[in-house]
Amino acid sequence: MKNSHNVKVNHQSISHYLHYTNKILGLNNKSSEYLTKSLIGSSLRGVDSHGLRLYPHYVSAIIGGRINKKPKMKFKMKTTSACILDANNGLGHHASYLAADKVSKIASKTGIGIVGIINSSHNAAAGAYNIEIAKNNCIGLSFTHSDAMVSPHGGYKKFNGTNPYSFCAPLKNDKYFLVDFATSNIPWNKVLRARGNNWKLSGELVVDKKGRMTKNPFTADSLYPLGGISYGHKGFGLSSSIEILCGPLTGMLHGFRLLPMNGPDFKTYRKLGHILIAIKIDVFQSKTQYYRKINNYINDLKKQKSNIKKKQIYFPGELEIIEEKKRINNGIPFDKEMINAYKLIDKKLKIDRFKTILKSVSK
Amino acid sequence: MKNSHNVKVNHQSISHYLHYTNKILGLNNKSSEYLTKSLIGSSLRGVDSHGLRLYPHYVSAIIGGRINKKPKMKFKMKTTSACILDANNGLGHHASYLAADKVSKIASKTGIGIVGIINSSHNAAAGAYNIEIAKNNCIGLSFTHSDAMVSPHGGYKKFNGTNPYSFCAPLKNDKYFLVDFATSNIPWNKVLRARGNNWKLSGELVVDKKGRMTKNPFTADSLYPLGGISYGHKGFGLSSSIEILCGPLTGMLHGFRLLPMNGPDFKTYRKLGHILIAIKIDVFQSKTQYYRKINNYINDLKKQKSNIKKKQIYFPGELEIIEEKKRINNGIPFDKEMINAYKLIDKKLKIDRFKTILKSVSK
Numbered sequence: 001m002k003n004s005h006n007v008k009v010n011h012q013s014i015s016h017y018l019h020y021t022n023k024i025l026g027l028n029n030k031s032s033e034y035l036t037k038s039l040i041g042s043s044l045r046g047v048d049s050h051g052l053r054l055y056p057h058y059v060s061a062i063i064g065g066r067i068n069k070k071p072k073m074k075f076k077m078k079t080t081s082a083c084i085l086d087a088n089n090g091l092g093h094h095a096s097y098l099a100a101d102k103v104s105k106i107a108s109k110t111g112i113g114i115v116g117i118i119n120s121s122h123n124a125a126a127g128a129y130n131i132e133i134a135k136n137n138c139i140g141l142s143f144t145h146s147d148a149m150v151s152p153h154g155g156y157k158k159f160n161g162t163n164p165y166s167f168c169a170p171l172k173n174d175k176y177f178l179v180d181f182a183t184s185n186i187p188w189n190k191v192l193r194a195r196g197n198n199w200k201l202s203g204e205l206v207v208d209k210k211g212r213m214t215k216n217p218f219t220a221d222s223l224y225p226l227g228g229i230s231y232g233h234k235g236f237g238l239s240s241s242i243e244i245l246c247g248p249l250t251g252m253l254h255g256f257r258l259l260p261m262n263g264p265d266f267k268t269y270r271k272l273g274h275i276l277i278a279i280k281i282d283v284f285q286s287k288t289q290y291y292r293k294i295n296n297y298i299n300d301l302k303k304q305k306s307n308i309k310k311k312q313i314y315f316p317g318e319l320e321i322i323e324e325k326k327r328i329n330n331g332i333p334f335d336k337e338m339i340n341a342y343k344l345i346d347k348k349l350k351i352d353r354f355k356t357i358l359k360s361v362s363k
Numbered sequence: 364m365k366n367s368h369n370v371k372v373n374h375q376s377i378s379h380y381l382h383y384t385n386k387i388l389g390l391n392n393k394s395s396e397y398l399t400k401s402l403i404g405s406s407l408r409g410v411d412s413h414g415l416r417l418y419p420h421y422v423s424a425i426i427g428g429r430i431n432k433k434p435k436m437k438f439k440m441k442t443t444s445a446c447i448l449d450a451n452n453g454l455g456h457h458a459s460y461l462a463a464d465k466v467s468k469i470a471s472k473t474g475i476g477i478v479g480i481i482n483s484s485h486n487a488a489a490g491a492y493n494i495e496i497a498k499n500n501c502i503g504l505s506f507t508h509s510d511a512m513v514s515p516h517g518g519y520k521k522f523n524g525t526n527p528y529s530f531c532a533p534l535k536n537d538k539y540f541l542v543d544f545a546t547s548n549i550p551w552n553k554v555l556r557a558r559g560n561n562w563k564l565s566g567e568l569v570v571d572k573k574g575r576m577t578k579n580p581f582t583a584d585s586l587y588p589l590g591g592i593s594y595g596h597k598g599f600g601l602s603s604s605i606e607i608l609c610g611p612l613t614g615m616l617h618g619f620r621l622l623p624m625n626g627p628d629f630k631t632y633r634k635l636g637h638i639l640i641a642i643k644i645d646v647f648q649s650k651t652q653y654y655r656k657i658n659n660y661i662n663d664l665k666k667q668k669s670n671i672k673k674k675q676i677y678f679p680g681e682l683e684i685i686e687e688k689k690r691i692n693n694g695i696p697f698d699k700e701m702i703n704a705y706k707l708i709d710k711k712l713k714i715d716r717f718k719t720i721l722k723s724v725s726k
Binding site: 236 | 441442517518519540589598601614646
């Protein structure tokens with residue numbers, strides 16, 4: 001093994017591993033396929049927080065019973081351009097890939113489509129499903145809510161989830177313009193890492209139990225919305241709009257009333273909602289015109305100067321496309337924490353499959 | 364006159380004034396009606412930056428020839444749920460109100476609708492049109508781009524406009540949940556006010572000509588995206604997604620290539636694009652269920668504690684609803700700068716109408 005603290009694992013090997021363990025867990029084929037596709041896709045693009053790092057979490061959720069392993073997902077067209085997908089408490093990744101395909105088909109016919117997903121579970125990176133929409137010649141908007149993590153602007157107790165905003169527009173040559181960000185400044189995971197490493201937090205990122213902005217990760221109690229003290233109404237407004245789409249509009253509970261992702265209850269269905277919207281790129285003009293115009297935009301953007309010498313400006317999603325190429329060749333990094341978590345899966349399932357992967361990496 | 368520095372003008376008096384001056388300017392009835400509705404609506408809600416303060420600007424734009432005073436606005440359905448509106452270089456307010464009505468009608472039939480507006484001009488507050496969509500029992504998303512004002516994240520020259528994100532969801536009793544914010548931290552107007560008052564700027568709001576973050580309004584050259592140095596990729600990503608919808612998707616130029624709102628050219632059509640999306644509130648469930656669920660969300664939000672003693676948490680748009688009631692009774696504040704700008708309109712049009720309003724205020 002090169003270095004047990006940070007090895008690089010071939011994406012095909014880890015894909016086989018996931019399929020193997022998913023089978024032992026009792027997931028049906030489609031759920032296994034889409035879970036694997038979502039996590040490996042995100043890890044290849046460098047979105048480590050929402051990629052394979054989450055797999056041990058899903059294993060716990062599946063074993064705990066929170067996830068229906070053999071869901072019967074059902075679409076129901078509600079109107080010409082709107083459809084509901086009942087995820088039957090299965091994996092959010094499974095539901096979201098199905099919905100991405102459906103919403104693109106609707107948009108291809110009627111110009112714009114919306115799919116509301118109900119009775120779902122955590123679906124990892126919202127952007128993953130948007131990329132599928134972009135592959136289908138549509139612009140995608142992909143939203144999900146989550147349990148309470150972020151205080152209202154001007155408040156201090158966890159209320160909204162980190163509700164991500166995700167937008168994807170296709171570019172030429174199978175590239176895409178991908179925006180995908182949490183509407184808090186940082187995820188809770190960064191607070192935990194700061195605790196673990198005894199770091200201070202910088203900026204207006206978290207509040208303590210008494211509502212004071214703090215840089216001390218140990219007294220941090222709630223994340224603060226994007227924009228901080230002065231402009232957090234913007235981050236909170238954005239987050240709330242996503243909450244309304246995923247909760248009240250779909251009919252699911254809003255984030256504040258959802259069971260926490262991280263337990264302790266891993267048994268009860270969480271019943272999350274997601275919203276996917278697709279807009280046909282040639283709805284107002286020809287495809288050629290669309291591609292020429294978005295290409296002009298990207299070209300103008302990339303001609304802008306960076307405020308760091310010798311650096312360049314990247315369009316949203318560009319670094320991920322570059323990273324993907326690298327990681328397909330060089331593998332996906334696994335740090336110590338991940339390695340231990342995967343070893344624990346081996347232990348739980350009484351297999352030694354991940355150990356074998358680690359050995360092959362060392363060769 | 365109570366105080367020439369800040370008088371309060373009755374909204375009906377100022378409405379009559381606008382209709383009168385619009386007629387002299389040669390605006391057709393519909394353009395006059397919608398321009399007046401948009402500006403007075405925003406001023407009543409307390410959104411002073413995008414209300415009557417802008418009217419002197421539109422007068423210059425109309426006199427300059429940038430605006431088609433008698434536009435023939437034409438809808439063309441492109442697909443079942445998508446429609447284009449050619450604004451024929453008329454006022455953006457006129458086009459946007461027409462589009463808000465149209466997009467709601469589409470959504471009522473097919474669940475979700477999109478209207479792209481082309482060959483338009485500045486349309487003031489994006490939220491104004493979303494409120495109309497909400498009145499039609501739909502959730503609204505209203506986007507517009509503008510000329511270059513905000514640097515890319517990591518860059519330092521003006522590139523995107525302040526591209527606002529606006530979302531509106533209807534609540535019970537004709538109320539609404541309204542999010543409407545620029546994707547920069549501050550508008551350029553705040554830089555100008557800081558210059559005028561010799562104030563320093565706080566936070567990571569603007570960069571100078573060499574790309575350095577600065578607090579000096581006099582060396583400020585470009586606005587910086589929401590999120591500042593560490594999280595400005597989020598503000599810039601959001602802004603870019605709005606740019607792609609309003610520019611490349613509609614077929615208009617992107618913001619970087621648009622003529623500047625503030626001239627010097629007031630003669631040439633600017634050809635802006637806007638996007639309106641509406642989603643029927645009862646697309647996935649009944650109206651009763653929707654209202655019950657969004658009401659639960661608002662109630663939970665309003666129960667949250669403020670980090671300022673004795674203050675309460677307001678939902679986005681709530682303060683504007685409260686302000687509107689006050690201003691309908693007490694009038695809309697006009698500060699010295701506005702009064703002078705309106706006096707100048709009187710002068711330009713050789714009338715003394717605004718003077719008369721000021722006199723009536725003093726009685």
